Amino acid sequence: MGFFGYFLRRLSLVIPTLLGVTIITFTLTYVLPGNPAVVKAGPLVSPEVVKELEKEMGLDQPAWVQYWRYISGVLRGDLGQSSSTGRPVLEDFRQRLPATLELTLASLLIALLIGIPLGVQSAVHRDTAIDHIGRIVGVAGVAMPTFWTGLLGLYAFFYLLGVAPPPLGRLGSGIAPPTAITGLYVVDSLLTGNWKALGSALHQLMLPAITLGLSVMAPIARMVRSTMLEILESDYIKSAWAAGIPRRRVIYGDALMNALIPVITILGIVFGFLMAGNAVVESVFAWPGIGNYAITSLMTKDSGPIQSFVLFVAVLYVVVNFAIDMIYGLIDPRIRLD
Amino acid sequence: MNAASVVDVRGLSVRFASDRGEIEAVDAASFDVREGEILGLVGESGSGKTVTATAILRLIRKPGRQTGGSILFDGRDLARIPEDELQQIRGAKIAMISQTPRTSLNPLITVGRQVARLFQLHAGLSAADSRKRALEMLTLVGIPEPERRARQYAHQFSGGMCQRVMIAMALTTSPRLLIADEPTTGLDVSTAARILDLLRDLGARTGASILLITHDLGVVATTCQRVAVMHAGQVVEIAPVRSLFRQPAHPYTRALVRSIPRIDREIVMEPVPGSVPSLLNPPAGCRYAGRCPWVEDRCRREKPAMTPVAPEHFVACFAVEDGRAAAV
Numbered sequence: 001m002g003f004f005g006y007f008l009r010r011l012s013l014v015i016p017t018l019l020g021v022t023i024i025t026f027t028l029t030y031v032l033p034g035n036p037a038v039v040k041a042g043p044l045v046s047p048e049v050v051k052e053l054e055k056e057m058g059l060d061q062p063a064w065v066q067y068w069r070y071i072s073g074v075l076r077g078d079l080g081q082s083s084s085t086g087r088p089v090l091e092d093f094r095q096r097l098p099a100t101l102e103l104t105l106a107s108l109l110i111a112l113l114i115g116i117p118l119g120v121q122s123a124v125h126r127d128t129a130i131d132h133i134g135r136i137v138g139v140a141g142v143a144m145p146t147f148w149t150g151l152l153g154l155y156a157f158f159y160l161l162g163v164a165p166p167p168l169g170r171l172g173s174g175i176a177p178p179t180a181i182t183g184l185y186v187v188d189s190l191l192t193g194n195w196k197a198l199g200s201a202l203h204q205l206m207l208p209a210i211t212l213g214l215s216v217m218a219p220i221a222r223m224v225r226s227t228m229l230e231i232l233e234s235d236y237i238k239s240a241w242a243a244g245i246p247r248r249r250v251i252y253g254d255a256l257m258n259a260l261i262p263v264i265t266i267l268g269i270v271f272g273f274l275m276a277g278n279a280v281v282e283s284v285f286a287w288p289g290i291g292n293y294a295i296t297s298l299m300t301k302d303s304g305p306i307q308s309f310v311l312f313v314a315v316l317y318v319v320v321n322f323a324i325d326m327i328y329g330l331i332d333p334r335i336r337l338d
Numbered sequence: 339m340n341a342a343s344v345v346d347v348r349g350l351s352v353r354f355a356s357d358r359g360e361i362e363a364v365d366a367a368s369f370d371v372r373e374g375e376i377l378g379l380v381g382e383s384g385s386g387k388t389v390t391a392t393a394i395l396r397l398i399r400k401p402g403r404q405t406g407g408s409i410l411f412d413g414r415d416l417a418r419i420p421e422d423e424l425q426q427i428r429g430a431k432i433a434m435i436s437q438t439p440r441t442s443l444n445p446l447i448t449v450g451r452q453v454a455r456l457f458q459l460h461a462g463l464s465a466a467d468s469r470k471r472a473l474e475m476l477t478l479v480g481i482p483e484p485e486r487r488a489r490q491y492a493h494q495f496s497g498g499m500c501q502r503v504m505i506a507m508a509l510t511t512s513p514r515l516l517i518a519d520e521p522t523t524g525l526d527v528s529t530a531a532r533i534l535d536l537l538r539d540l541g542a543r544t545g546a547s548i549l550l551i552t553h554d555l556g557v558v559a560t561t562c563q564r565v566a567v568m569h570a571g572q573v574v575e576i577a578p579v580r581s582l583f584r585q586p587a588h589p590y591t592r593a594l595v596r597s598i599p600r601i602d603r604e605i606v607m608e609p610v611p612g613s614v615p616s617l618l619n620p621p622a623g624c625r626y627a628g629r630c631p632w633v634e635d636r637c638r639r640e641k642p643a644m645t646p647v648a649p650e651h652f653v654a655c656f657a658v659e660d661g662r663a664a665a666v
Contacts, residue, residue: 235441241397242436243456243507244429247421257446333491334445 006329021314080304089308098183100289110213119224138218146277150211150284164207167285172200208285216270227259268321275313343370344547349407361617363389367573369566376548378558381568384614387551391517430460433508437520439500443492450488460511475506498529519551570625577651587653632657
C-alpha cells in the first residue's frame with residue numbers, strides 16, 4: 001500500500017468533513033437572529049422593499065437552492081460582505097490573517113519549547129521538585145482563562161514593571177511595517193534585515209504569545225510526561241541503556257522520538273484551543289487578527305464575518321488534522337501498514 | 339575465585355524499597371564467569387536472576403540499590419567506575435540480549451541503523467563504515483537479504499529474527515561478556531535451538547564469555563559448561579554441568595533435576611514442592627528451609643556457606659555438609 005495509499009484514504013475522509021462544516025455554517029444564517037434583508041436595507045424601508053430585496057438575495061428560494069448558492073459562492077471565494085467595514089469579508093480576512101497566524105505560530109512555538117522539555121524532565125525526575133513545579137505551572141496554565149492571564153500579564157509587565165509595550169497592535173507607534181513577503185512581521189523583518197521593525201514586532205508579540213502559549217503548554221507537558229514515563233520503562237529503552245548509548249541520547253533521542261507520536265496527535269486539538277483562545281487574546285491586546293475581527297463583528301451583529309470565521313477555523317482545523325495524519329504516517333512506519 | 343574470571347560477583351546483595359518494607363532480591367550471591375565459558379544461571383521466576391544481570395551492568399534503578407558485595411570486571415570493581423566510563427563498558431565490553439527481542443528494538447529506527455550506530459558509538463567508525471559493518475554483522479547472525487532487511491523496522495521482523503538482530507547488536511564490538519537473559523523465551527522450539535546454536539558458535543568465535551540466564555535445565559545441559567543455581571536470591575549450588583546433572587547436591591537442585599521431563603527413563607516427573615518464599619523481610623537463614631525435606635532448626639537461623647562436594651562443585655546446604663542428605 002505505502003504512503004500514497006494512506007494519503008488517498010485519509011484525503012477521502014476530508015471531503016465529507018468539509019461538506020459537513022459548510023452545512024453547519026450555512027445553518028448559522030438561519031439560527032442567527034435578524035433578517036439579512038432587513039439588515040441590508042436598513043430600518044427605514046417599507047415591507048415591500050424588504051420583500052423585493054429578499055427575492056433579489058434569493059431568500060425566498062428553498063433551503064437547498066440557497067445552500068447551493070452559498071457553497072458555490074464559497075468555492076469562488078465569495079464570503080459575502082461585512083456590513084460594518086463595507087468590504088468583502090474575504091478581503092478583510094486576507095488583511096488580518098497574517099496577524100493571527102503570527103500570534104498562533106509564536107504561541108505554539110512557545111508551548112512546544114517549554115512544554116516538551118518540561119514534560120521530559122518531569123518524567124525523568126518523577127516525583128521530585130521539578131515534577132511538582134511542572135504540575136503546578138501546568139494546572140495554573142489550564143485553570144486560568146486567557147483573558148485573565150492576559151490582563152495579569154499586562155498589569156505586571158506593562159503597568160507595574162514597564163517592560164512590556166502597551167497592548168496596541170503588532171508594532172510600536174511610529175514604526176513602519178516591514179516590506180510584506182509572508183505578512184508575518186517577524187519573518188518579513190528578518191528577511192529584509194529590518195532590525196528596528198523586528199525588535200518592535202517581537203516586543204509587541206511577546207506578551208500575547210506567552211499568554212496564549214501558556215494556556216496550551218500544560219496539556220503538551222502532561223502528555224509528554226505520561227508517555228515518557230511509559231516509554232522509559234519499555235524494553236527498547238532498557239536495551240538502549242544496556243548498549244551504552246549516552247544518557248542524553250537515550251532520553252532526548254530514543255525515548256523522546258517515541259513520546260512525540262502521541263504529542264503530534266494532540267497538536268490537532270491544541271491547534272483548536274489556540275484558534276479559540278486567539279479571539280480572546282487578540283481582543284485583550286488589540287491584536288488586529290481575525291479573532292478580534294470576529295468578536296467585533298459579533299458585537300455589531302455582522303453575520304457575514306462570523307459565519308466566515310467559523311467556516312475558516314473549521315476548515316483550518318480539518319486541514320491541520322489532515323496534515324498531522326500525514327506527518328504521523330511519515331514518522332511512524334507502523335501506521336501505514338495496518 | 340579464579341584468575342581467569344571475566345566477571346567475579348562476590349557477595350552481591352540487592353534490595354528494593356517498597357511500601358511494606360525492604361525486598362532483598364539478591365542475597366550475598368557469589369559466582370564468576372570465566373574466560374570463554376558459558377555459565378548458566380538457573381532458577382525459578384523471581385529467583386533474582388535478571389536482577390543479578392542488571393546489577394552487573396550497573397543498571398539497578400530506584401527503588402532498588404546494591405547493598406553489599408562487589409562485582410569485579412577485569413579486576414576492577416564496577417561500583418567504583420564513574421557513570422560516563424560505564425557507558426563505554428556497557429554495550430562495548432559487557433553486552434546484553436533480553437528475553438523480549440521483539441520489543442527490545444526501537445520501533446522508529448531501522449534495524450540496520452540500530453546496529454550501525456553501535457559501531458559509530460563504540461568503535462568510532464564513520465557512518466559509511468558503520469553501515470558496512472552492520473550489514474556484515476546481520477549476515478553473520480544469519481539474516482537473509484541483509485541490505486533489504488537493514489532498511490526495515492522491528493515490526494517487520496519475526497521474534498527469532500529480532501533476537502538475531504539483538505545478538506548482532508550485542509556482538510558489534512566483541513564484548514568480553516555477553517549476558518543472555520532467557521534469550522529463547524517466547525520463541526518456538528526449533529527457532530530457540532537455532533538461536534542457542536548461534537550464541538554458542540559466535541561465543542566461541544569471538545571469545546566472548548556468556549552468562550546464560552534461563553529457567554530451563556534442558557537449555558543448560560546442551561549449552562553451558564558450568565551452572566549456578568539460584569533460589570530466592572541466593573546462589574545455592576555451582577558446578578560443572580556434567581557434575582550437576584550426575585550428582586545434584588542441594589535439595590533444590592535435586593528437585594529441579596527431577597522436574598525435567600524425560601522420555602528415556604521411567605521416572606515420575608515431580609514439580610519442586612512449594613513456591614519461592616516471599617522476599618519481603620526474609621528470614622536470616624537458608625531461604626529453601628520452608629520447602630526443604632531435610633530442614634532443621636539451624637537452617638532457619640544460619641546461612642550455610644558454600645562448601646566443595648566434588649572438584650569445582652560447591653553447595654550451600656547444612657544437610658549436605660552433615661551428610662544427612664540421602665544419596666540420589
